[in-house]
Amino acid sequence: MVRTNFICFLMNSFTISFFIFIILGIKKVFGKHITSKWQNNTGFLFLIILAVPFVPSRIFDYRTLDNFTFNRINTKQVAEAGIAENAGNGALVHAADWIQDFGVSANHIMPGYLILVLIGLWIAGIFILTFFITAGGFRLGRIRKSVVLLEDNEIKGLFDECCNMLKIKKKPAAGISDFISVPVTTGVFRPYILLPSATLKQFSTKEIKYIFLHELNHYKSKDVLINWIMTGFQVVYWFNPLVWMIFKQMRTDREIACDASVLKLLDEEFFSDYGYTIINFITKLSDTSHIFMTASLGGTKKELRSRIKKIAVYTRETTRMKIKSFLIFTGLSFFLLSQISVVTQMAYTEKYNFQGKNVVYEDLGTYFKGYDGSFVLYNMKTDQYVIYNKDKSITSS
Known part of the structure; x- marks a missing residue:
């Protein structure tokens, strides 16, 4: 049973890779017709696809979706064709079970020791990644111990003003640390917005306001929690490079969406000021931005270049653009939903x-x-x- 489930899991991973190409292709084709917010939202569809194989059928029966999806049509057509063609011997083709059937067949064809070796490698990869994540967690803990809460009344007032602009009632703690070189948002249950100690000396009040708005958008969007979820999936699917690729794209999309949310609050004459504030951090980047459990203003230079380009051409979203974005997102959601049974085979251990x-x-x-x-x-x-x-x-x- 374990070996069969593992083979099905590997097959699910290959199927998920197919969905990754679909998502990236649609974003490539319709990129100019989707707002930053909805481009960012497509990442949540991918998280759902990754989670599906691990949700037992007794919790949610995915087969109920067949009445509303393409899979119902495809299965019916194949079944009818199978009945017509094989009426003599009573054979019936079950299209919906092809991954399960392939997984069982592979389990019989592949030597047992080879499957056990693959399982061992997979578990070893999980342990190695977990070790590095745990080390990052300890490093983050040391950073949080170094935090000094904001004491400057002017800066505290500016932080409160930014919270009010974003209509945030439950405010996170704000502080400074000597152990970071870029602003970060961290903590799920005890959220903090941290600034490098040098920020208060090197940046103007207006620039600090932009930084607060950016990090508060991360806080409002629960991006730290989403980071944890993404990290968990990266650990499980560590062997699939396409999963890493799309998560990297998701993080870039998230930063672009966050930038767009800040620009919505500003007058057009300040758009360039916000862009220059981000550029000012390029030479001050450290590996802090690569701690999985944080959301940061920083990123790689390539990611920052993409963000600056988006800021340079940013325009207010029109009603027509919002409608197009919603329709494209809905269409993509329906397509992925229609094919969800393809990646539910591991969930159907109790078939x-x-x-x-x-x-x-x-x-x-x-x-x-x-x-x-x-x-x-x-x-x-x-x-x-x-x-x-x-x-x-x-x-x-």
Whole structure:
């Protein structure tokens, strides 16, 4: 069972890679027609796809979606074609189960020791990444111990003003630290917005205001929590480079969306000032921005270059642009939802849904003389199972 699930998990990963290309392709084609906010939101669809294989079917039965999705149409067409073509021998093609079937077949074809080696490598990769993340957590803990809460009344008043502009009632703590060189937002349960100690000396009040607005947008959007979720998925899917690639893109999209949220609050004459504030941090970057559990004003120079380009061409979102963005996002959501059963195979370890109301137990012992077997017949029209020997019917071979 474990080996079969692992093979299915690997197949799911390859299928997810296909969805990554779809998401990136749609963003490439429709990039100019989607606002920064909705481009950022497409990342949440990807997080859902990554989570699907790990949600047991007893919590949510994904097959209920088949009535509203393309998979229902595809399965029906293939089933009808299978019935017509194989009426003589009663064979039936089940398109929805192709990954599960392939996973089981691969489990039988691949040597058992090879599957165990792959499982061992996967677990080893998880332990190694967890070690580095834990080390980053300790480093972050040392940074937080060094924090000195804001004492300057003018800066504290500026922080409160920014919170009011963003309509934030539950304010995070704000402080400075000698151990960072870029502003960061950290903490899920005890959030902090931290500034490098040199910021108060090297930047004007107006620039500090822009920094507060940017980091408070991270706080308002729960980006630190999202970082934790992304990090968790990166640990599990560490062997898939496309997962790392799209997470990197998601972080860039998040920063661009955050920049756009700040620009919405400013008059156009201050757009360039905000851009120059970000540029001023380029030469002051450190690896602080690579601590997974934080959201930061910084990033790589390539990411900063992309953000500056977006700021330079930023215009106010029109109603038409918002509608187009929503429609494109909805279309992409529907497409991914329609194919969600393709990545639910690991969730269907308990593949059949025996609930009592849709099960009839028959005594067919006279047909199994001398054999210890079982019989299961599923009626698709009535959603009913006819079962002989329940214990054997739910035993994995």
